[in-house]
Amino acid sequence: MYDVISPHAHEFIDQGEVAATIAEADRLARDTGAIDAILAKAAEKKGLSHREASSLLACEDPETRQKIRDMAAKIKEDFYGRRIVMFAPLYLSNYCVNSCLYCPYHVKNREMPRKKLTQEEIAAETIALQDMGHKRLAIEAGEDPKNNPLEYILESIGTIYNVKHKNGSIRRVNVNIAATTVENYRRLHDAKIGTYILFQETYNPQSYGVLHPAGPKHDYAWHTEAMDRAMQGGIDDVGLGALFGLDSYRQEFTSLLMHAEHLESAMGVGPHTISMPRVKRASDINPDDFDNGIDDETFAHICACIRLAVPYTGMIISTRESEAVREKMLACGISQISGASRTSVGGYTAPREESEDSSQFDVSDRRSLDEVVDWLMGLGYIPSFCTACYREGRTGDRFMSLCKTGKIQDCCQPNALLTLKEYLEDYATPATREHGARLIEEELGRVPSDRVRDIARKRLAMIGEGKRDFRF
Numbered sequence: 001m002y003d004v005i006s007p008h009a010h011e012f013i014d015q016g017e018v019a020a021t022i023a024e025a026d027r028l029a030r031d032t033g034a035i036d037a038i039l040a041k042a043a044e045k046k047g048l049s050h051r052e053a054s055s056l057l058a059c060e061d062p063e064t065r066q067k068i069r070d071m072a073a074k075i076k077e078d079f080y081g082r083r084i085v086m087f088a089p090l091y092l093s094n095y096c097v098n099s100c101l102y103c104p105y106h107v108k109n110r111e112m113p114r115k116k117l118t119q120e121e122i123a124a125e126t127i128a129l130q131d132m133g134h135k136r137l138a139i140e141a142g143e144d145p146k147n148n149p150l151e152y153i154l155e156s157i158g159t160i161y162n163v164k165h166k167n168g169s170i171r172r173v174n175v176n177i178a179a180t181t182v183e184n185y186r187r188l189h190d191a192k193i194g195t196y197i198l199f200q201e202t203y204n205p206q207s208y209g210v211l212h213p214a215g216p217k218h219d220y221a222w223h224t225e226a227m228d229r230a231m232q233g234g235i236d237d238v239g240l241g242a243l244f245g246l247d248s249y250r251q252e253f254t255s256l257l258m259h260a261e262h263l264e265s266a267m268g269v270g271p272h273t274i275s276m277p278r279v280k281r282a283s284d285i286n287p288d289d290f291d292n293g294i295d296d297e298t299f300a301h302i303c304a305c306i307r308l309a310v311p312y313t314g315m316i317i318s319t320r321e322s323e324a325v326r327e328k329m330l331a332c333g334i335s336q337i338s339g340a341s342r343t344s345v346g347g348y349t350a351p352r353e354e355s356e357d358s359s360q361f362d363v364s365d366r367r368s369l370d371e372v373v374d375w376l377m378g379l380g381y382i383p384s385f386c387t388a389c390y391r392e393g394r395t396g397d398r399f400m401s402l403c404k405t406g407k408i409q410d411c412c413q414p415n416a417l418l419t420l421k422e423y424l425e426d427y428a429t430p431a432t433r434e435h436g437a438r439l440i441e442e443e444l445g446r447v448p449s450d451r452v453r454d455i456a457r458k459r460l461a462m463i464g465e466g467k468r469d470f471r472f
């Protein structure tokens with residue numbers, strides 16, 4: 001048996017266990033009784049082990065796959081309602097000392113103009129994001145101890161939180177920077193970050209070594225054990241992800257769930273989010289150079305199986321994917337999406353054509369935030385700009401236990417409506433505002449408690465009169 005609470009990556013992502021899981025999954029996927037039993041367990045909404053979920057992933061029968069998707073949609077709705085949390089990335093610096101073969105920031109890429117934002121530029125980008133209506137950001141930077149030291153990241157977080165422009169404010173800053181020390185994670189925690197996000201890229205140690213031939217990121221154990229250190233540093237909410245396309249998706253899937261199980265067992269709480277990125281075209285990067293690309297159907301199936309395995313974990317899809325793919329993924333359990341993203345450094349203030357050659361990857365969904373919000377509402381979702389949980393101290397195991405008991409719904413539904421109302425009042429086009437007003441009225445009727453509904457109604461009226469930032 002592999003050691004789920006070992007602090008060593010090679011033990012908690014034991015390659016023997018990954019291979020045994022996949023072999024067993026191949027066998028069980030053909031055993032209707034076994035699959036029905038796993039589906040019955042998934043319907044209890046308490047999650048699945050990596051072995052059980054990997055067996056569902058191996059099912060090829062279209063009817064079973066459809067059942068999995070339907071159940072994923074239902075589980076998402078039972079825990080998260082029809083809310084979809086909105087965010088945007090903010091790229092601070094593309095200086096990088098690593099050599100990742102899939103990433104245009106790699107140190108040898110001379111085609112990529114290098115840029116690092118000054119604090120004044122960060123304030124200007126933050127204002128541009130606030131003026132779209134964003135309240136939640138994920139900051140991104142390459143790894144470069146000289147150009148992007150932790151002090152720079154901390155100062156940038158302070159700048160972002162301090163910008164108050166018109167009715168705008170950034171209320172949660174998530175951070176996606178390279179693996180670092182417990183002490184540095186403590187400093188990020190003290191700077192009041194939301195989620196610390198770090199994609200594993202690939203969980204296969206051999207491929208990891210080949211794909212990261214040089215630089216600090218070459219160290220598989222240092223990278224894979226980063227979330228343990230982040231949690232030791234006091235960060236409650238961590239976000240996992242594998243970059244699909246680099247290695248076999250079945251191995252990544254199994255390992256990703258083993259990583260989640262490890263965090264739950266060793267640190268007392270599983271990942272807050274799991275992101276679903278696929279390798280995309282970028283400067284000096286051709287996704288066809290990687291042999292493990294997955295089609296949209298497989299991608300959606302992976303998403304649905306993850307949703308069944310970790311019902312309470314947020315799942316994220318970015319603008320790497322097109323409108324059509326995002327729609328498909330939303331129906332398989334996604335709970336957060338980015339909107340109107342620019343993946344270049346300074347991209348929110350520079351004209352698009354000027355900044356695109358420094359993009360981290362090509363954005364497929366290029367719609368404005370207003371278009372994305374209106375589209376989501378048209379699909380029956382409630383775009384939410386809520387950041388209340390983290391600001392009310394509902395993080396880590398506190399958040400998870402509220403989520404597991406379903407109590408989170410009492411806060412989330414009204415908070416989503418309040419923040420959507422703020423968005424509609426301050427940033428939406430007239431057509432979106434009208435669409436949203438109808439949706440809010442309908443949804444108010446679905447708030448479970450009479451008392452909360454009455455308070456929410458009063459607060460919505462106050463937002464209409466210019467008051468802001470209510471939260472349950």
Ligand code: SAM
Binds near residue numbers: 217
């Ligand atoms: N420097 C940080 C690190 O070392 O993890 C992370 C910042 S990087 C800006 C964010 C993520 O973008 C990476 O973790 C990687 O998964 C993803 N990425 C890199 N190149 C990509 C590509 N060509 N297509 C899609 N995603 C890519």
